[in-house]
Amino acid sequence: MSGHVDPPTTPVRTGWRHRFDPRPGIERVRxxxxxxxxxxxxxxxxxxxxxxxxxxxxxxxxxxxxxxxxxxxxxxxxxxxxxxxxxxxxxxxxxxxxxxxxxxxxxxxxxxxxxxxxxxxxxxxxxxxxxxxxxxxxxxxxxxxxxxxxxxxxxxxxxxxxxxxxxxVPRRPLRAATREGAALLAAFDNAVATLVQALRRGDRVRAERGLEKARALQPLVDDWRVSLESGMAIARISPFLRRERCELERQERVRAHLDLASRNLRVIARRVVYLCDDRQARPVAADLLAELAAGARLIGESLADISFEPPAREAVRAVAGRLDPAELTRGRAGSEHNLLGALRPLAVDLMTAAGMPAADARAALPRV
Known part of the structure; x- marks a missing residue:
């Protein structure tokens, strides 16, 4: 028998037309x-x-x-x-x-x-x-x-x-800034969700993935900062953007506290990686972190609608009032103590990002 193999009768569809995705280009144009x-x-x-x-x-x-x-x-x-x-x-x-x-x-x-x-x-x-x-x-x-x-x-x-x-003829800086802020909060939520899953399963690999995602938040924080600084500078001289100045300043307040929250999340992520070495599930810490993430999602909603700020504050305050590491770890090994303690400054940052005065946010935590 010959070793010859007939070519397939159905042509193989190759070429850039079958691989090219126009959506990123359309988004860049928009x-x-x-x-x-x-x-x-x-x-x-x-x-x-x-x-x-x-x-x-x-x-x-x-x-x-x-x-x-x-x-x-x-x-x-x-x-x-x-x-x-x-x-x-x-x-x-x-x-x-x-x-x-x-x-x-x-x-x-x-x-x-x-x-x-x-x-x-x-x-x-x-x-x-x-x-x-x-x-x-x-x-x-x-x-x-x-x-x-x-x-x-x-x-x-x-x-x-x-x-x-x-x-x-300004470039609609508020829209651009809101888009940057939403991207940061979506990535923040994704990082937290990965860490919550790691805590529920005692999964070190997943915890390390969550740490990588938390570390990747800083460029998004910086992009948002540049957009807000640019927008506020334009709003100072443009007669058409003066009404947007207050909203840009509010977003800058949110960004500054979310910058701190992102830094605290990296600290939390490193502790989650350490704790997951023993492959033990930690549902209490996972639940608290998930509830804080729910408050952060409301903060994300508040970028487009300020009416979401009060429920965001209350959602985080409800978690903050329970963040007593000694009480939460009573009767169990104390390996979670440091992790639960690290949730306290994260809760303060989220409450202040949602518009709560810093003194009130600190007072919402139990004394330790």
């Missing part, structure tokens, strides 16, 4: 839509003003400065936009001076880039500041202009347009 709108409006307005109002024949830098200064980054606060604009103006000015003194050529380009990068690094610690300066200086050196310093004016026009659009 999240970036306000930034795209800002960039398009600012660039078009700057170009039109420089070209039609001032008569500049090719106001390239009026458009490029707006695109580079606004960008698609999460941090769109006016100070960051202004710093980027200043960096680009520095690069344009250095290049214009070089063209005026030495003309255009390969060695002039090398000197201009060197000078732009050195001056920009001296002026700012942000690497993006220096790169922005170098890019704009290279554009000036490579694309000739008949009138000296014309491109410097274009760059200033672009920078002013970017700052105006930041205030007058």
């Amino acid at each position: 999240e970036s839509a306000p930034a795209v709108l800002q960039i398009v409006i600012a660039s078009t307005a700057a170009f039109a003003f420089a070209h039609y109002a001032l008569g500049h024949p090719v106001p390239l830098l009026a458009a490029t400065v707006t695109v580079s200064s606004l960008g698609l980054v999460r941090d769109a606060r006016p100070r960051r936009v202004l710093e980027t604009v200043v960096g680009m103006i520095v690069g344009i000015l250095i290049a214009e001076l070089m063209v005026l003194v030495a003309g255009v050529g390969w060695w002039q380009l090398a000197i201009t880039l060197t000078a732009s990068l050195i001056v920009a690094r001296f002026l700012s610690a942000q690497p993006g500041f220096a790169i922005a300066a170098a890019i704009q200086s290279a554009i000036v050196m490579v694309i000739p202009a008949s009138v000296p310093f014309l491109r410097l004016i274009d760059g200033i026009i672009g920078g002013v347009a970017a700052l105006l659009v930041t205030a007058l």
Whole structure:
């Protein structure tokens, strides 16, 4: 018999079309839509003003400065936009001076880039500041202009347009901040759920997985902080966002206490890993931690609806009133004592995140 095998009659469906998932791309487009709108409006307005109002024949830098200064980054606060604009103006000015003194050529380009990068690094610690300066200086050196310093004016026009659009066409920072906060609280709940399962089963592997999830919370806390700081900075100058300022400040209060709660959760997770070495179930600690997680979920609901804050406070207070490690471990081995003690600061952080004054939150705990 021949060793030949006939190919299958049904073709194997391969290729990117059968593996490509468009949903992440669609989500990125949806999240970036306000930034795209800002960039398009600012660039078009700057170009039109420089070209039609001032008569500049090719106001390239009026458009490029707006695109580079606004960008698609999460941090769109006016100070960051202004710093980027200043960096680009520095690069344009250095290049214009070089063209005026030495003309255009390969060695002039090398000197201009060197000078732009050195001056920009001296002026700012942000690497993006220096790169922005170098890019704009290279554009000036490579694309000739008949009138000296014309491109410097274009760059200033672009920078002013970017700052105006930041205030007058804001990026809906409250929506972005709420989304970041919800992502943090969802991840917090997932980490706690894993630790609760580990305690119920005495499962060290699951406990270690919960510790990994707890450690992964910090980048989410930082993302939320950046969104809130950016939003509050924009709300201070935008006449359309002043009503959102109070809500952004409330979310910042929630974030600050959830940052502490996330740090305390890492402490708890390490103790859960240690306790699960003996493979013994600890239902009391598991139940208490699960009840605290239920309060945290209500805090997550309160980001979109402040009316959830009072039930969140009461849900955590009900658990906090029972957090007496000595009483809870009476008549049993004391290996859980430290873990139960670590739940106390977590409860305080959750109550304060839900709007309870810190003194009242501490008073809700039993004396030990």
